[in-house]
Amino acid sequence: MEVDPRFAEFVAQRGDALLRYGYVLAGNPHDAADLVQEALLKLRGAWPRLRSKENPESYARTTMARLHIAAWRRRRRELLAWDLPESEHHDPLPSGDERRMWQALAGLPRKQRAVLVLRYYEQLDDAEIAAVLGISRGTVRSQASRALGKLRDAVPAEPMTRGPMTRGNVR
Incomplete structure (x- = not known):
């Protein structure tokens, strides 16, 4: 397939500006280059339909923004580390009560488990x-209430002999 000379001219003229825009979006040159490349591939496929349009750069910028948002949504909770840890990390095996809690959590229906994980872990x-699961806020509250009730039944409460909770807030 032959490249339209107008597309090649557009890339030559506006490629650096698109790369700068990608850098502003992504915050690093590697992701910026990926955004530009993916957007130009999409623009190349749509070029016959855009020939009569005055501003193909707006198509490319919109595509880059959408690609960036999609990537951000996929990894919004992921934290990248440049350095590897100096030693391996192994979580300690759960105690009897903790093991029962994990088993009880695993035994919950999917929606209830998802609500608790999103609320207390995330x-x-x-x-x-509600937005993540595609359900109403009332359903979120009722599913959380039911799930917590099942966990309370599965794992009896122990007296507060330990210090205050260190991870997350209980609602």
């Missing part, structure tokens, strides 16, 4: 959980 509020 620390999302009800509106965010």
